[in-house]
Amino acid sequence: GQLLVYAPRYPEYEYGDGLLLTGMLEDPPVFVSQTTGEIEFDYAGYLANQGVFSVMAYPEIQVISEGNGNPFMTGLYSLKKKLSLSLERVLPEPGSSLACGVLLGERHKIPQDIQDNFSRSGAFHLLAISGFHLGIVAAMALGVGRFIFGRRGYIYILLAFLVIWLYALIAGSGAPVIRAAIMASIFLLAELFGRQKNALPALALAASIMVAVDPKIINTASFQMSFAAMAGIMLFYSGLRSIGRQLIVRWTGERGRVTAFSGLVTDGLAVSMAATIFVLPLTLHYFGLFSPLGPLVTLLLVPAMMPVMVTSALVAMLGLFWPAVAMLPGWLCW
Numbered sequence: 001g002q003l004l005v006y007a008p009r010y011p012e013y014e015y016g017d018g019l020l021l022t023g024m025l026e027d028p029p030v031f032v033s034q035t036t037g038e039i040e041f042d043y044a045g046y047l048a049n050q051g052v053f054s055v056m057a058y059p060e061i062q063v064i065s066e067g068n069g070n071p072f073m074t075g076l077y078s079l080k081k082k083l084s085l086s087l088e089r090v091l092p093e094p095g096s097s098l099a100c101g102v103l104l105g106e107r108h109k110i111p112q113d114i115q116d117n118f119s120r121s122g123a124f125h126l127l128a129i130s131g132f133h134l135g136i137v138a139a140m141a142l143g144v145g146r147f148i149f150g151r152r153g154y155i156y157i158l159l160a161f162l163v164i165w166l167y168a169l170i171a172g173s174g175a176p177v178i179r180a181a182i183m184a185s186i187f188l189l190a191e192l193f194g195r196q197k198n199a200l201p202a203l204a205l206a207a208s209i210m211v212a213v214d215p216k217i218i219n220t221a222s223f224q225m226s227f228a229a230m231a232g233i234m235l236f237y238s239g240l241r242s243i244g245r246q247l248i249v250r251w252t253g254e255r256g257r258v259t260a261f262s263g264l265v266t267d268g269l270a271v272s273m274a275a276t277i278f279v280l281p282l283t284l285h286y287f288g289l290f291s292p293l294g295p296l297v298t299l300l301l302v303p304a305m306m307p308v309m310v311t312s313a314l315v316a317m318l319g320l321f322w323p324a325v326a327m328l329p330g331w332l333c334w
């Protein structure tokens with residue numbers, strides 16, 4: 001199987017480097033409670049689901065060759081590193097780390113105390129690149145494509161398709177990202193061929209493709225939680241939205257600005273609660289955490305996500321060429 005290596009943060013190694021590792025191969029541990037004797041975490045089983053059967057802690061590492069990677073992926077990883085450096089040059093901490101995590105999927109850069117706060121408040125999922133983030137990218141790509149090319153020849157759809165998959169690869173190709181990319185591609189193809197769009201078959205097809213490519217992925221927490229959240233939204237959102245709208249009309253009347261604004265709030269809560277219903281058992285099983293305020297916190301944070309991602313993207317791209325110009329969207333992003 002594969003080998004999991006623990007190494008110091010520095011020196012850094014690049015994709016495509018050939019490394020000679022000298023160290024001791026060990027079996028992954030199984031963590032057992034010293035008081036009850038029960039298994040707290042089967043780390044060996046967790047790694048085995050990913051094809052990893054050995055670990056090596058801080059071996060002697062020697063670089064023996066460079067440039068062995070796929071040229072396309074080498075270019076993508078190089079671009080991701082440059083975009084990350086652009087954000088770090090323009091934004092102060094912890095804003096730069098948060099922007100790198102939200103935009104590029106580099107969650108390891110976010111300070112631990114901030115990650116803990118997101119986790120305790122039930123909003124940690126907003127830090128993980130998911131369908132929500134990719135949906136924002138797809139909407140931006142479609143809007144830019146329509147503005148530049150119009151609807152002639154469906155070029156805007158092909159542009160959005162290309163941007164979606166490039167972003168999915170740059171963001172780390174995790175299960176939620178690939179699921180969202182496949183579903184978005186299905187909807188774009190439906191738009192291209194003038195067919196009806198239905199979410200549940202698209203979700204099922206995305207799951208089938210991912211499991212066919214990698215059967216072990218069905219045992220991973222990210223795969224299960226990603227599809228559970230989407231299934232919950234598809235099955236429960238309309239019902240929860242209808243209940244919320246009825247309550248709003250009963251309290252405020254059928255018309256007016258208060259009714260319209262309250263409707264937006266209840267719609268947002270309905271989405272968050274629908275996802276939480278299906279994900280809650282998995283969250284308790286894997287992490288033992290649950291925040292009853294999670295749906296409300298998510299509702300309050302979601303409106304900020306699109307401007308954060310848009311301004312972060314502007315900072316990252318402008319910073320490649322004009323760091324001084326990138327300071328303007330950088331101030332807005334901060």
